[in-house]
Amino acid sequence: MENEVLIKVEGVSKKFCKSLKRSLYYGLGDISRSVLGIKNPDKLRKDEFWAVKNVSFKVRRGECLGLIGHNGAGKSTLLKMLNGLIRPDEGRIEMKGKVGALIELGAGFNPVLTGRENVYNNGAVLGFSKAEIDRKFDEIVAFSELEDFIDSPVQNYSSGMKVRLGFAVASQMELDILLVDEVLAVGDAGFKIKCYNEIFKILKNSAVIFVSHSMPQIAKVCTEGLHLHTGILKKKSSSIVDIIESYYSVFQGPLTTTEGNMDAIVEELEIQTKQNKLILDLKKISGGEIRVSPKEKLSLKLTYYISKKVAHRVIFFITDKDQKLISQLTTKKFYDYNINNLISLKIDLEKLQLNAGEYGLTIHIFETDEKIKRGTTLYGIRNCLKIICVTEEFVGASPILYFDFTDEFQS
Amino acid sequence: MIVKVYSPQNKYSLLQLFREIIMGFKEGRELAWRLFVRDLKAGYTKSFLGVIWLFIPPFFIAGIWIFLNSQNVVNISGAPMNYAAFTLCGTILWSFFAEALNKPIQRFQGAMSMMSKLNFPREALILASIYDQLFSLFLKLLALIPLLWVLGYPPTFDWIFAFIGIFGLLMTGISLGLLLSPLGLLYNDIGKGLPLILPFAMYLSPVIYPLREGGKLALLQDYNPVTPFLEFTRSNLGGYDFTLIGPMYIWSGIVFIVFVFSLLAVKVAMPMIIERSGS
Secondary structure: OOOOEEEEEEEEEEEEEOOHHHHHHHHHHHHHHHHOOOOOOOOOOOOEEEEEEEEEEEEEOOOEEEEEOOOOOOHHHHHHHHOOOOOOOEEEEEEEOOEEEEOOOOOOOOOOOEHHHHHHHHHHHOOOOHHHHHHHHHHHHHHHOOHHHOOOEHHHOOHHHHHHHHHHHHHOOOOOEEEEEOHHHOOOHHHHHHHHHHHHHHHHOOEEEEEOOOHHHHHHHOOEEEEEEOOEEEEEEOOHHHHHHHHHHOOOOOOOEEEOOOOEEEEEEEEEOOOOEEEEEHHHOOOEEEEEOOOOOEEEEEEEEEOOOOOEEEEEEEEOOOOOEEEEEEOOOEOOOOOOOOEEEEEEEOOOOEOOEEEEEEEEEEEOOOOOOOOOEEEEEEEEEEEEEOOOOOOOOOOEOOOOOOOOOOO | OOEEEEOOHHHOOHHHHHHHHHHHHHHHHHHHHHHHHHHHHHHHHOOOOOOHHHHHHHHHHHHHHHHHHHOOOOOOOOOOOOHHHHHHHHHHHHHHHHHHHHHHHHHHHHOHHHHOOOOOOOHHHHHHHHHHHHHHHHHHHHHHHHHHHHOOOOOOOOHHHHHHHHHHHHHHHHHHHHHHHHHHHHOOHHHHHHHHHHHHHHHHOOOOOOOOOOHHHHHHHHOOOHHHHHHHHHHHHHOOOOOOHHHHHHHHHHHHHHHHHHHHHHHHHHHHHHHHHOO
């Protein structure tokens, strides 16, 4: 039964109200009508909007659906509906089998009671019997690594410790469907890895829906992706790269900004790829865009001048869409110039080595000497160039690719 | 394999709802017990006087009325028992009813954040409210029995029947509490109003004075579901004649209907309440 559909969502919509006062008032009316068996209005009333509109998908056993979207896109609302906490206003949801949710770990923990007592209580809330918890108690405590504190009150736990205990309890359930909503953000690195391994284990024979803002996490865990944008299903695909692409496309690119004390001024940046040549006038602080392939040979020519005599280096950073630094190139020291005379720096990069995706280029010119390696920034410009890397081959999700290596198989 | 289908509220059949409620009670038994024990433990670990708090209010009220009556400030005559024993029974039973009425809203409110994050049988909370009340009853009897004995009312075989009345009070309180909870969870007005209305309602019920014949109070006590159950319990404890058999039957029927209706209302309303006021 590998391909059994466990989650079936058909045209599901949910409306919310922007004003709390009105929302409560509508609620009163809706409840009265429902109790008396009268149909509730389908149309949007004043201040109402569709938090989720006409979303359909299926998840089979063994599949993991990554749900992504910006804040307020309707992800949590959708999960709440899947979990049966709130009802859809339109459509139909079918959930087959035992459903577990790692949504807010440790909901229902009582701060005054000990970890041990809370394990039993939390287990009961999740649908365990006492005998089942007795059987799994040692496993749960071992997984959470909280042996020494299990008899202390939970109010003395740190937030990370609470998440550990909560995850340990929730992950011990034998589930058909697992809903995970960004719960792993709190734990430390070691525990996160442990949690992923656990999720992979669960994934083998269940259907998982995974919500996260961390694209590497999504790329790592999910077999399929779904991009929600303002409640509407924007893209659904089995290629996670496509989904991540779609997710980033709704964001406006990062703004080009300058920094530093402006002792140095960059005139222009010339970018030469195999087919294209692009000249950026950086005095205008506006960015440009190039399309490249992972093995692209790149030549950069930077022209600038400095208004004082100082030893300096130029550094080129490449950042990903989350503005995380991916790689950098630092030039040698340069001193041999005249004040306010144009300096031209030419860099040839044999292979760009970037994976498919969108990246940004940041340039810094900074002072340097024997003692201080990284001195005052004379000039900096962030995201002056958008690098779009495209590739036909599937190459995973790591940002940097190696090409110059030898590999040898033996048998 | 269990298949759960979630669709808009108005596509539900009554039969299906009842089935879900019964399943909820069945599946929620263990959870209800856990919640009850959890809150009992947590509630009294941070209190110096602990469970004594459950006895204080009724004894306080009874004490005041016994004192006032003995000083002839108010003159309440015609009690079919020793007046001290009579008011003591009355106030303790009334506080049992009032607590039962407040319990469901308190339980739901306390579990609101849990309900908005986890899917567990909501009926467990109703069951936990009943457990709370049974425990409170146990404590109240623990105090009431020796006191009645001292006042000249040793336990008799009739006391067993008193439990029928107590059960009536419990169900009346829980049912009314459940009926109010959808509204009470959306708006705070119910929570604010109850502490004002309940003491007032106590003085309009035959709690610290015996049943009236004629007059406006008599009319009010006829329309009061607490009257027959409280009187029935007290008459069995105090060994005097019970005169409201008819009303007790009628009110039992009404309370049962209200109970079933409230269960349905809560079941239907809860997802909407969570959506609108859950965090």
